[in-house]
Amino acid sequence: KGNFYFLPAIKVKNIVSPVGCGDAYSAGLLHGLSKGLTLKDSCKWAAAAAAANLKHLGSCFIDKRVVTGYLKMARITEY
Numbered sequence: 001k002g003n004f005y006f007l008p009a010i011k012v013k014n015i016v017s018p019v020g021c022g023d024a025y026s027a028g029l030l031h032g033l034s035k036g037l038t039l040k041d042s043c044k045w046a047a048a049a050a051a052a053n054l055k056h057l058g059s060c061f062i063d064k065r066v067v068t069g070y071l072k073m074a075r076i077t078e079y
Contacts, residue, residue: 007043016056024052
């Protein structure tokens with residue numbers, strides 16, 4: 001429809017490693033879409049999963065409770 005979304009990165013303190021954050025982002029996006037969420041809300045899940053992954057060594061060893069904590073911090077702007 002000609003719109004796009006801007007989703008700024010979620011600020012994370014004490015980052016351990018960025019390894020696997022792209023995989024975590026993809027997993028969060030697919031999680032939202034598979035649950036029937038809108039693309040906008042699915043993108044928030046993606047950003048939250050990537051942020052949570054920054055706190056761990058390796059790829060996607062994240063806890064859903066941590067992701068939902070970051071989910072509250074996700075902001076998105078539609079243009």
